[in-house]
Amino acid sequence: MKNAPGFACGRVSSGSRRDRLAPRARPPRCDCRCFIIPTDVLERMAKDKKLTPEERKPFVDTMKVEKEWRKARVALSKLSHLVRTVLPAAPAAAAPAAPAVTVFDCAHGTTLPGSPVPNPGTAPDAVAKRAFTETQAVADFYQTCFGRNSVDDAGMTLMSSIHYSINYNNAFWNGTQMTYGDGDGNIFIDFTKGNDVIAHELTHGVTQYSARLSYTNQAGGLNESVSDVFGSMFRQWQADQDVTGADWLIGSDIMGPGATARGFTCLRDLSNPAAKHCLAPQPTKFSQYRDGLDPHFSSGIPNFAFYKAAMAIGGKSWEKAGKIWYQALTGFPPSPNMRMSAFAKRTRSLAASMFPTEPAVRTAVDKAWTAVGL
Numbered sequence: 001m002k003n004a005p006g007f008a009c010g011r012v013s014s015g016s017r018r019d020r021l022a023p024r025a026r027p028p029r030c031d032c033r034c035f036i037i038p039t040d041v042l043e044r045m046a047k048d049k050k051l052t053p054e055e056r057k058p059f060v061d062t063m064k065v066e067k068e069w070r071k072a073r074v075a076l077s078k079l080s081h082l083v084r085t086v087l088p089a090a091p092a093a094a095a096p097a098a099p100a101v102t103v104f105d106c107a108h109g110t111t112l113p114g115s116p117v118p119n120p121g122t123a124p125d126a127v128a129k130r131a132f133t134e135t136q137a138v139a140d141f142y143q144t145c146f147g148r149n150s151v152d153d154a155g156m157t158l159m160s161s162i163h164y165s166i167n168y169n170n171a172f173w174n175g176t177q178m179t180y181g182d183g184d185g186n187i188f189i190d191f192t193k194g195n196d197v198i199a200h201e202l203t204h205g206v207t208q209y210s211a212r213l214s215y216t217n218q219a220g221g222l223n224e225s226v227s228d229v230f231g232s233m234f235r236q237w238q239a240d241q242d243v244t245g246a247d248w249l250i251g252s253d254i255m256g257p258g259a260t261a262r263g264f265t266c267l268r269d270l271s272n273p274a275a276k277h278c279l280a281p282q283p284t285k286f287s288q289y290r291d292g293l294d295p296h297f298s299s300g301i302p303n304f305a306f307y308k309a310a311m312a313i314g315g316k317s318w319e320k321a322g323k324i325w326y327q328a329l330t331g332f333p334p335s336p337n338m339r340m341s342a343f344a345k346r347t348r349s350l351a352a353s354m355f356p357t358e359p360a361v362r363t364a365v366d367k368a369w370t371a372v373g374l
């Protein structure tokens with residue numbers, strides 16, 4: 001591995017009226033590189049001699065585009081932050097009860113957002129239909145389990161663009177919307193097929209409007225980790241799985257035949273972050289952390305802690321461990337440079353205050369962090 005990189009959850013409850021009508025709280029900021037596939041993986045595949053030049057090309061092309069996307073996002077972030085700081089704006093209108101979900105088709109072009117897909121929920125294109133239904137399900141997951149109304153908790157429309165470019169090997173949240181590539185069909189397939197991928201990326205939006213974790217060093221690792229944690233929880237919630245029935249994998253449904261033939265079954269595995277079946281294996285101990293690591297890499301440490309806590313608590317991950325992690329992420333003022341030990345301390349404290357009659361929950365969370373060296 002190298003340096004490069006709720007309480008019981010029914011389906012009818014929703015956020016309180018006060019929550020739904022709350023004005024958009026703090027100015028959002030996204031200076032993140034919120035791609036599902038880490039640069040390290042793209043680089044490795046772009047140079048992989050086991051692949052033909054034709055098979056390497058989509059990775060080379062995707063890398064070129066991402067470098068420019070990253071520059072553009074940093075610039076856009078600075079500009080939008082300046083605009084919100086300097087220019088007057090009317091108060092936000094009352095939020096809708098649930099976010100609208102829209103889908104746009106890039107038709108293999110690169111202009112965002114592309115053309116609107118009418119009635120995407122019943123569209124003949126399975127990709128459009130899937131982007132719509134899974135995004136709506138993620139919104140439902142956040143509202144039902146955590147009382148959150150969209151990524152900003154103010155009903156923000158959730159917008160997705162599909163069929164971005166040709167053979168594009170990634171999916172990303174750019175601060176305002178989701179974009180999905182179709183994959184090269186060899187290492188990766190259609191990125192909308194990963195329900196955990198969709199929840200991972202939209203959770204970057206939740207982080208953007210709550211803890212506002214940066215995307216470097218320890219805060220970066222925490223930012224990536226909460227996206228994996230809520231991505232995996234969403235996958236478990238959809239399948240109604242308890243912690244022992246869950247696969248704890250990220251990206252298993254977007255792996256193409258060329259990846260599985262080489263033994264890769266996922267991008268990451270919360271239950272075994274360093275496993276060889278991970279296309280992007282990760283550290284499991286804080287002693288392996290150092291500044292400058294790719295957040296997709298350092299996120300293995302808090303990922304493993306969440307897995308251990310959820311397993312020790314048992315039952316459905318989103319009912320207790322998930323509630324604690326959600327509150328740690330969203331229940332405090334923004335903390336862009338948060339360290340992992342501070343997040344661990346917060347969850348230990350919340351485990352005791354949120355489940356005062358269940359000391360085993362506090363013990364599980366405490367031991368989970370201790371096991372990873374925090």
Ligand SMILES: [Zn+2]
Nearest residue numbers: 034035224227
């Ligand atoms: Zn991410």
